[in-house]
Amino acid sequence: MLGWERADVIARAAEDVPSASAALFATAIEQRARRRPLQHLIGHQAFWKHDFIVNPDVLIPRPETELLVEKALELVRDRRAPLVVDVGTGSGCIALSLAAERPDAVVHAIDLSPAALLVARGNAARLHLESRVTFHQGDLLESVRDQAGTIDVSNPPYVSAEEWATLEPEVRDHDPRIALVPAEGVRALYDRLINDAASTLRPGGSVLVEIGASDRGQTARAMERAGLDGVEERPDLQGIPRVVCGRKPAMD
Numbered sequence: 344m345l346g347w348e349r350a351d352v353i354a355r356a357a358e359d360v361p362s363a364s365a366a367l368f369a370t371a372i373e374q375r376a377r378r379r380p381l382q383h384l385i386g387h388q389a390f391w392k393h394d395f396i397v398n399p400d401v402l403i404p405r406p407e408t409e410l411l412v413e414k415a416l417e418l419v420r421d422r423r424a425p426l427v428v429d430v431g432t433g434s435g436c437i438a439l440s441l442a443a444e445r446p447d448a449v450v451h452a453i454d455l456s457p458a459a460l461l462v463a464r465g466n467a468a469r470l471h472l473e474s475r476v477t478f479h480q481g482d483l484l485e486s487v488r489d490q491a492g493t494i495d496v497s498n499p500p501y502v503s504a505e506e507w508a509t510l511e512p513e514v515r516d517h518d519p520r521i522a523l524v525p526a527e528g529v530r531a532l533y534d535r536l537i538n539d540a541a542s543t544l545r546p547g548g549s550v551l552v553e554i555g556a557s558d559r560g561q562t563a564r565a566m567e568r569a570g571l572d573g574v575e576e577r578p579d580l581q582g583i584p585r586v587v588c589g590r591k592p593a594m595d
Contacts, residue, residue, distance in 0.1 A: 497550075
């Protein structure tokens with residue numbers, strides 16, 4: 344509300360708060376009491392090593408999604424100029440984090456929502472990465488079918504309509520439903536994404552997706568059915584399987 348850094352709050356604690364700032368703060372407290380997310384009130388959220396602008400058009404980045412970035416960096420550690428595709432980019436937090444970590448990477452970011460892409464492009468400009476990431480509006484991998492990726496990474500919608508009704512108000516009432524609940528159903532979306540990735544990845548390339556707590560191994564089995572090998576699940580800090588990856592077999 345004041346535009347101060349944390350150090351300013353300590354150093355200037357004896358100063359009177361300007362009335363305009365006090366009014367803004369009171370309004371923010373009232374809205375937070377009505378379960379509006381803090382991130383929407385302050386307009387940003389930390390993720391990986393950067394701060395991302397967020398609004399109701401994009402999913403607020405979650406700490407567990409950093410596992411996708413961590414695993415993706417592992418998978419491309421020994422690859423020169425990897426081609427990375429982020430499916431369902433939202434705020435752009437995954438694509439931009441990977442672009443910042445790997446200056447040699449060719450990064451594409453896709454989202455079905457034009458409004459989400461506006462936010463992602465804004466974050467790219469803010470982080471001076473606009474020349475590093477190509478943004479596409481489209482469904483899953485349709486817009487990059489001519490690009491054989493080294494790695495496809497995605498945090499797709501994985502909440503069922505039934506689960507959505509039980510979510511906390513901060514999520515249910517403020518995150519975009521399109522980023523949470525797939526219209527075609529969770530399993531249909533994941534199967535389509537995995538099959539598309541398996542057909543478009545270059546040999547030896549990997550697909551890496553985030554999953555919900557109710558997955559129960561279904562995504563891993565879908566990857567195996569699609570012909571991917573080396574399928575593995577990685578748990579989050581609570582021990583819940585959160586990321587699943589599989590590799591397209593290399594050509595003999």
